[in-house]
Amino acid sequence: MPILVLSDIHANIEALEAVLADAAPFDDVWFLGDAVGYGPDPNACVERLLSLTPGCWLAGNHDWAALGRLDLADFNPDARTAAQWTAEALTPAVRSALESLEPRRDGVAGLYTLVHGSPRHPIWEYVLDAGTAAENFAEFDAPVGFFGHTHVPVVFEEGLDGTLRRPYVLGQPLPAENGRRLINPGSVGQPRDGDPRASYLLLEPDTGTITFRRAAYAIDMVQGRILKAGLPPRLAARLSYGW
Helix, strand or coil: CCEEEECCCCCCHHHHHHHHHHHCCCCEEEECCCCCCCCCCHHHHHHHHHHHCCCEECCCHHHHHHCCCCCHHHCCHHHHHHHHHHHHHCCHHHHHHHHCCCCEEEEECCCEEEECCCCCCCCCCCCCCHHHHHHHHHHCCCCEEECCCCCCCEEEEEECCEEEECCCCCCCCECCCCCEEEEECCCCCCCCCCCCCEEEEEEECCCCEEEEEEECCCHHHHHHHHHHCCCCHHHHHHHHCCC
16 A cells, blocks of 8 residues: 655644545555644644654654744744744644654655755755755755655656656656656645645555645635634635645
């Protein structure tokens, strides 16, 4: 069975549950960070992840922000407000779980490097283009790296002609190739590629094949809880547009 690779849940329990139902059955979970931040259900999301006993679970910048490990002045006003709200909302058990995490893991299943931001700067750098991806291939030795943080599903492939964005078709397996790859599964809880559905991928460990998938969820329910919690209204509105 495949491995479920996901990132950037951002306290959106409705999106997380939709992904888990859509992806089942799977053998393991690799989570690339940012369980909390932006959304209204940080404790529920961390507790749900704990129930899955992920084979790999990374810290993201919003996780660290809620723990006081990053300067909130570096965040935009909405993210800063959400981080402050989250810090006050976390239960002791959830805080303890987040405190045990780091933003990079090498040698996962012997073949993979997993980071939140980038191999070069695991907690903060955004890999949004082929040029940045090319610079980061020198920062890890594995044939494949998985990263999150940008909320945009993408495959960057290093080959003889340089680093290129590799196209894929949603729901269709993308076979492994000879070139090294940096792969982002997109965001579960706050997509930013114009598709509001939760984004994730499935990895077939025996072949290296990956399949990008999307799962619809009750966005209006999450929006209502964001507003009820007193979080910035823009965080609710953007969920409708995948941005």
